[in-house]
Amino acid sequence: MRIFIDSANIEEIREINNMGFLAGVTTNPSLVAKEKRDYHQVIREIAAIVDGPISAEVISLDLDGMLQEAEVLAQIHTNVVIKIPLTATGLQAISILSKKEIATNATLIFSANQAILAARAGASYVSPFLGRVDDNGNDGMILLNDIVTVFDNYMLDTEIIAASIRHPMHVIQAAKNGSHIATIPYKVIKQMIKHPMTDAGIEKFLRDWKESM
Ligand code: E4P
Numbered sequence: 001m002r003i004f005i006d007s008a009n010i011e012e013i014r015e016i017n018n019m020g021f022l023a024g025v026t027t028n029p030s031l032v033a034k035e036k037r038d039y040h041q042v043i044r045e046i047a048a049i050v051d052g053p054i055s056a057e058v059i060s061l062d063l064d065g066m067l068q069e070a071e072v073l074a075q076i077h078t079n080v081v082i083k084i085p086l087t088a089t090g091l092q093a094i095s096i097l098s099k100k101e102i103a104t105n106a107t108l109i110f111s112a113n114q115a116i117l118a119a120r121a122g123a124s125y126v127s128p129f130l131g132r133v134d135d136n137g138n139d140g141m142i143l144l145n146d147i148v149t150v151f152d153n154y155m156l157d158t159e160i161i162a163a164s165i166r167h168p169m170h171v172i173q174a175a176k177n178g179s180h181i182a183t184i185p186y187k188v189i190k191q192m193i194k195h196p197m198t199d200a201g202i203e204k205f206l207r208d209w210k211e212s213m
Contacts, residue, residue, distance in 0.1 A: 001175040003163065004052070004183040008032045010045050012186040017050050024052035026163065026183040027126070028083065028107070029059060040076060047077035055105045055125075057083035058093075066093040074102045081124060083107045086114045093120045098122025105161065112146040117157035119151065127183070130174070131164035140164070141173050148178040168192045 002023040006014050008031040010072050016022050025046050032039050043056045053108040054077065058069040066089065081103040084090045094104045098121070105125040106118030110133060115126045128147055130140030147160055162174035162182040174182045184192070 001179055002181045003182055003189075005189065006031070006163065006165070006183040006185050007036050008042050008046070010042070010049070013046055016186065016189055022050060022052070022131040024054065024181070024183075025050050026083070026105070026161065027059050038073070043073065043076050043080060044089070047079055050079075052079060052101065053081045053105075053125075054079050055107075055127075057079045057085075057107065060134055061085075061087070061089065063089050063092055066090070067096060070097055070098040070102060070104075075087075081105045083127075086118055090119060091117055094118060094123050095121045098124070101125070107163070111145075112143065112150055115147040115158075115160075119156045123158050125159050125161050125181070127161045127163040129164035130162055130170055131166040133164075134166070140170075141177055144174060144179055145177045152178070 003021050003023040004026055005013055005022060006026045007013055008027040013025060032042060035042060041053060046054050056073045058066045060066045060069055066084060072081055073080050082097060083105040084093050085108045086106050094106060097104050103124040106123040107116050107127045107129055109126050109128045118126050128143050128145060133140035133143055144162055151160065159180040162179040164186055165171060165182055165184045168188060171182050171184060171192060
């Protein structure tokens with residue numbers, strides 16, 4: 001499973017990218033709005049740091065608006081992936097963009113049916129929102145597992161991004177369920193790195209080393 005960061009914060013992205021495991025970035029309108037910066041400039045800076053797909057979402061809900069935004073975003077960098085919400089219009093946009101060989105990420109996926117339609121329309125990625133499914137009293141991992149099973153059955157090329165990850169166990173479960181990618185917030189990546197036994201082990205090694213001097 002490849003690891004993406006779900007962030008629009010340049011410092012967070014740079015810090016995590018320096019660790020060598022980062023394969024891509026996802027942003028969304030809420031994450032970009034938090035930065036209070038020019039949207040296109042943020043995407044440009046991310047693309048200069050990370051060598052991998054960078055998802056940038058359209059804001060328009062109408063087809064012309066989606067396509068116009070997509071064209072502009074796609075010109076920022078060849079690694080930009082156009083993130084499009086899964087609506088009937090979104091499916092049209094995904095289909096048109098895929099014919100132009102512009103990569104798309106179908107976002108706000110809450111059912112396996114939505115994922116199948118996005119894949120058949122030509123989406124490069126689908127993003128099931130695991131944490132938000134859990135928030136609603138259902139199990140996001142069942143959704144992820146359903147999508148993995150269906151995509152495997154028909155050998156669909158569309159890659160699955162486990163999104164709306166809230167804690168480290170989500171990441172392990174996403175990997176066990178065969179997700180191609182997990183997009184993970186900065187805070188959760190930091191939680192994945194840290195283990196109290198590692199810290200205690202380092203402390204003991206250093207103590208023993210000093211005592212032998
Ligand atoms: C994914 O592409 C989204 O940006 C993100 O994972 C949404 O997560 P949230 O439900 O924590 O806002």
